[in-house]
Amino acid sequence: MAINEHIIINQIIEGNTGAFSVLVDQYKDMVFTLALRMVKNREEAEEVAQDTFIKVYKSLRKFKGDSKLSTWVYKVAYNTCLDSIKKNKKYLANVPVDEITMRYIKTMDTALDGILEAEKAQLIQDCLNQLPSEDSFLLTLFYFEEQSLEEISKVVGITPNNVKVKLFRSRKKLASILKTQLEPEMIARYEN
Helix, strand or coil: CCHHHHHHHHHHHCCCHHHHHHHHHHHHHHHHHHHHHHHCCHHHHHHHHHHHHHHHHHHHHHCCCCCCHHHHHHHHHHHHHHHHHHHCCCCCCCCCCCCCCHHHHHHHHHHHHCCCHHHHHHHHHHHHHHCCHHHHHHHHHHHHCCCCHHHHHHHHCCCHHHHHHHHHHHHHHHHHHHHHHCCHHHHHHHHC
C-alpha cells in the first residue's frame, strides 16, 4: 500500500471528511464506469456508485492493505453491482457467440486499426455496453484500468486462471459484437 494511501485511510478513519473526498474524487469516475457496465442503466449506476462509497466509508477499518486500495474499492463496487442486479432481478444480456477463430479476432484488431482513434474508442464503448455485465466489467478493468489478472481475481473472487479464461471468452463476445458493427466490405478488405 502506498504511503499516501495509508495516510488518507488513517485520516478517514479518524473522521476527516476532506480525506474521504480525496478518495471519492480519485475513484468516482471508474466506479461509475464499472457500475454502468454492470447494471446498464445510468440512474442505477449512479445509485450503485453512491452505495459503493457508503460501503467503502463504513468498512474502511476492515481494509488490511493486502491489495491495492483501488483493487479493494473495485471489489466493493463489483459486489454492490451484483447486489443491485439481484435486487432488480435483471437478466444478463445474452450475446450469441458464433465460432470465432483467433484469425478472425486478429482480423478484427487489424480492421479496428484502420479507424480513427476517437471513432475506435466510441465504437468499443458502444460494443462494451452491449456485452453481458460481467464481461463488460472484466474487460474494462483489464484494458482501461490496466488491472492485472491477480488484481482482478481479488475483485471478483475467482482464480487468476479463471479470470484469464473469462477475459478470453469476453473478447470473443466483443469480437462477435464488433463484427456486426463494422462495415462488411471493410472486414472483407482486411481479410484478403
